[in-house]
Amino acid sequence: MSRAGNGKPRVAVGADHGGFLLKQELVARLRDNYEILDLGADSCEPDDDYPDFVVAVTKAVVSDEAQRGVLVCGSGVGACIAANKVPDIRAGLCHDVYSAHQGVERDDMNVLCLGARVIGLELAMELVTAFLRASFSGEERHLRRLQKTQAIENRSLQGSGE
Ligand code: RB5
Numbered sequence: 001m002s003r004a005g006n007g008k009p010r011v012a013v014g015a016d017h018g019g020f021l022l023k024q025e026l027v028a029r030l031r032d033n034y035e036i037l038d039l040g041a042d043s044c045e046p047d048d049d050y051p052d053f054v055v056a057v058t059k060a061v062v063s064d065e066a067q068r069g070v071l072v073c074g075s076g077v078g079a080c081i082a083a084n085k086v087p088d089i090r091a092g093l094c095h096d097v098y099s100a101h102q103g104v105e106r107d108d109m110n111v112l113c114l115g116a117r118v119i120g121l122e123l124a125m126e127l128v129t130a131f132l133r134a135s136f137s138g139e140e141r142h143l144r145r146l147q148k149t150q151a152i153e154n155r156s157l158q159g160s161g162e
Contacts, residue, residue, distance in 0.1 A: 008035040011132065012066035014053030015116070019072025019079075020044040022116035022124055026070070029125060034132065037066050054082040058089045061110055069111040070128055076115035083111050087153060095119050100127040104134035106142045
């Protein structure tokens, strides 16, 4: 993962009201080792909507302002669905450590989604750490699968979902 000017990898983080508290705790802990772009929510507003934070985080990742993104909502599902609508985003909902690093190593996952109503802070920290420490293997078979996945996106964007 490339690094910000201060040598720390830059990570964009966002959450709706369902993920707000967990996001606050993660941000506080992650600041020791990463440059964190906290893209909200800034307070717990029951009427806020997770897609708004998905837009902010995925924009930072696609523009390379951040090298990776972490999204937290109640279950992680809504954020993951919304994030994968953005071209070049490969988001995964991972609540086990194996998937959190394997998703990067094999699938080049660039956004990790978490459900604050499903897991606690300690597991969330382990998941985020595994995700951020992992890197894509670049192996031929994984590249081939990624290219096929990218082709699905390209065809959909061109209006032919075949
Ligand atoms: C918000 O109440 C909740 O629906 C949202 O955070 C998330 O769980 C959606 O998947």
